[in-house]
Amino acid sequence: MPQSKINRLKQHWKHLISLKLIFINNLRKEETVMVTIEICIGSSCFVKGSNEVVELLKNYIAEHHLEEKVQLKGAFCMGQCTKGLGIKVNGKILEGATLYNVVDLLEPELKELL
Structure with missing residues (x-):
């Protein structure tokens, strides 16, 4: 197996472990969470940067002190593969989301819900 493929698989597994840890931590505070953000962890979204979006949103949540109000979860395919x-x-798809615009799309949703 080529080294590049092995490295990509390692990254994917690190991403899955990170999401599992987020899930476990969120189980403890689920009663206080007001907004749930689900991020696809499928292979197509992973290639498009979903692992980087997880890190970006974890940092955004921490910087804005939203840990008690916003929950990140991993999810299976949402059928958005060709759209972003x-x-x-909270169940509403952010259409056209990319690594580069996800915060801009997310902020109005959070302001409306929080």
């Missing part, structure tokens, strides 16, 4: 990353906010 699969990201939902």
